[in-house]
Amino acid sequence: MSELKLLVVDDEPGIRSGAERVLKNYSVGYPFMDEDFTFKILQASTGEEAIKIIESTKVDIMLLDNKLPGIDGIEVLEYINSKEYDIAVMMITAYASLDLAIRATNYGAYNFVPKPFKPDELKTSVENITKNLYLKRMTRKMKEEGEKDRFQFLSILSHELKSPINAIEGYLRMMKDKQVGDTIDDYMEMIERSMERIKGMRTLISDLLDLTRIESGRKKRDLRKLDISEIAKSVIDSFEPVAAQKDVKISLDADEDMYMTADKNELEIIINNLVSNAVKYNKESGRVFVNLEKNEKEITITVRDTGIGMSSDEAELLFQDFVRIKNIKTQSVPGSGLGLSIAKKMTDLYEGTIEVESKPDEGSTFTVKFPL
């Protein structure tokens, strides 16, 4: 139960006590709301009194009469509007003119209830205004949270982009000052490292492009019937040279007829990210097993490696943006921290799932399932 404060502003005591009687034990529920709303009724007999209450108490809903002894209801509404109080206002009045209705609506009144009203009419109006208030507040909250996420994303992104620039700048400065010797050969390792960092940055940028493409949804998806084993095969082929450097063997085991309707580019990115990780985070002479299975219900892609693995705490964070497992074993492995988050977002496009099982020092298994 959550309680909303509802202020009744009317100079007729009968209206105030009547509203209190009707709403005291009333509650409003909504199918997707966690809890019902009940009402705590506050009363004011003049506009001046109402403003005093608003300033000291957080009022959620206001039933506001227009004809009041001192300032008018509409002036109270104007005041609420100018101070940007988050109050849903319902005008109650016996003499509603069109002019008043327009002015009240302009100042953000939710609706009008003519006086006198029956208990059920009041309940219905309060129900509507409560739902409206709830939706408005939820929308605002979601927007604020979205902005916070975006801000966090941008700060990490700026960090990830600046780190390689700093590193490269540092090496260039060491070369300029001839800090470790007079010939170019003395700086070979620094040049290699700089190129490595540039490569990392390029990966980051292309991952970012993949990500914005998913999130803006603007990229035209080219859905057609595809043989996944063919895609997996070409991805694996492209990784052979890198794998060979570490003496890692990649094998593919696929069922017959691995057809599904998909965008080729998207599937390539998913499989590419999984195989790339399986190679990168593997040990010398490790193995990578790619399995494709199909039954009536779904297609399952499994990529298993015999690599360094990770703890369950680490695995839990894995599919978020910019999450990289940082420890001694991973520190020399380049990556943007976006690959798996992209794979997850792409899998989501197919209403699929992606999961990881892992044991430190034994390896990890990533499983992607696409419903058919």
Add this chain to the structure above:
Amino acid sequence: MKTNDKKTIFLVDDDVDYIFQMKTMLEKMGFEVVTASGQKEAEEMLDKVDPDLAILDLMMENKDSGFILSHRIKRLYPDVPIIVATAVTAETGMMFSLENESDKKWIKADVYLEKGLRPDQLQREINKLLKL
């Protein structure tokens, strides 16, 4: 007991290149440099290093790793000056200076520096902190 009168700097950063560059620079300035590549590794080394000064990266395993570490270091070695260095900047609105009173209370670092300092700037900051 220290074997020589060289001052020891504890350098913690998850960027291998930054570690290499800083180490080279600091050793040239005549310091002994002990490095760690992350918050966790640094924490494990803490009771053994006994540094004269620490230079910590801010974002490592956690977004505030540098602050957490500096807190731990100050608890063990209250007199060791700490520099928190990071590439995070004002552009994103994420600015941690130690001007603010409430920040000062829990952020135990002595100086907050932007990464990519010139060697002479860095040396000046270090000398100031070590009163050299």
